[in-house]
Amino acid sequence: MKLFNNNVQNLLPYDGEAIYHEGVLDPIEADKYFDIFLKEIAWVNDEAIMFGRRIITKRKVAWYGDADYKYSYSRIDRHALPWIDSLRMIKQQIEETCGKTFNSCLLNLYHNGSEGMSWHSDDEKELGNDPIIASLSLGVNRKFSFKHKQTKATVSLALNHGSVLLMQGSTQHYWLHSLPKSTKITGPRINLTFRNIIGG
Ligand SMILES: O=C(O)CCC(=O)C(=O)O
Numbered sequence: 001m002k003l004f005n006n007n008v009q010n011l012l013p014y015d016g017e018a019i020y021h022e023g024v025l026d027p028i029e030a031d032k033y034f035d036i037f038l039k040e041i042a043w044v045n046d047e048a049i050m051f052g053r054r055i056i057t058k059r060k061v062a063w064y065g066d067a068d069y070k071y072s073y074s075r076i077d078r079h080a081l082p083w084i085d086s087l088r089m090i091k092q093q094i095e096e097t098c099g100k101t102f103n104s105c106l107l108n109l110y111h112n113g114s115e116g117m118s119w120h121s122d123d124e125k126e127l128g129n130d131p132i133i134a135s136l137s138l139g140v141n142r143k144f145s146f147k148h149k150q151t152k153a154t155v156s157l158a159l160n161h162g163s164v165l166l167m168q169g170s171t172q173h174y175w176l177h178s179l180p181k182s183t184k185i186t187g188p189r190i191n192l193t194f195r196n197i198i199g200g
C-alpha cells in the first residue's frame with residue numbers, strides 16, 4: 001500500500017478538489033477484494049423515480065454503514081446494512097491511507113460498459129456541506145468525468161484497478177461527475193464510495 005502524501009495533485013482547476021491516487025491497492029490485493037466483494041456483497045438492482053416512473057437499473061448497488069442510516073436519493077429511501085469483515089478491513093485501509101474516517105459506503109457493480117452513471121453531484125443533505133468522498137475502483141479501468149455546472153469545463157481521467165479518487169472541498173457544489181458508458185468495455189467493475197452520513 002502506498003501513502004497518500006507523495007505527488008498530491010488536484011485535478012480540478014477551480015471550485016473543488018479531486019485527488020487521484022493510483023495503486024493504493026497492489027494488483028493482487030485489488031484482485032482479492034474484487035472477488036470477495038463480488039461474492040459477499042448483498043447486491044441489488046438500483047431503483048430510481050424518474051418522470052414519475054420507477055426505473056430499475058442494470059447496475060447493482062449496496063449500501064453499508066455504522067448504523068441503520070436512512071439515505072435518500074433519486075427519491076428512494078435506502079437503509080444501510082451492517083459492515084461485513086471484508087468491508088471493515090478495506091475501510092480501515094482507506095481511512096489510514098487518506099487520513100479521514102467514514103461511516104458508510106455505497107457500492108456499485110457495473111457488469112460491463114453498457115452500464116454507467118449519468119451526470120450528478122453527491123450533494124444530498126445527509127452528506128453535509130462539503131462532503132469528503134473516497135472512491136475505490138476495482139476491476140476494469142473506466143473513464144470518469146467531471147463537468148463544471150456553470151463554466152461547463154470538463155476534466156476526465158481513468159479510474160484504474162486499485163486506485164482511490166478523493167473528492168472534497170466544494171467539488172459537489174460546483175461540479176457534476178459521471179461514469180460514461182462505453183461499448184468497448186466488456187469486463188466488470190466494482191466501485192466503493194466511502195462517505196459520511198451526518199446525524200444519521
Ligand atoms: O462508479 C464510480 O466511479 C462513480 C460512482 C458515483 O459517482 C456514486 O456512487 O455516486
Ligand SMILES: [Fe+2]
Binds near residue numbers: 120122177
Ligand atoms: Fe457520485
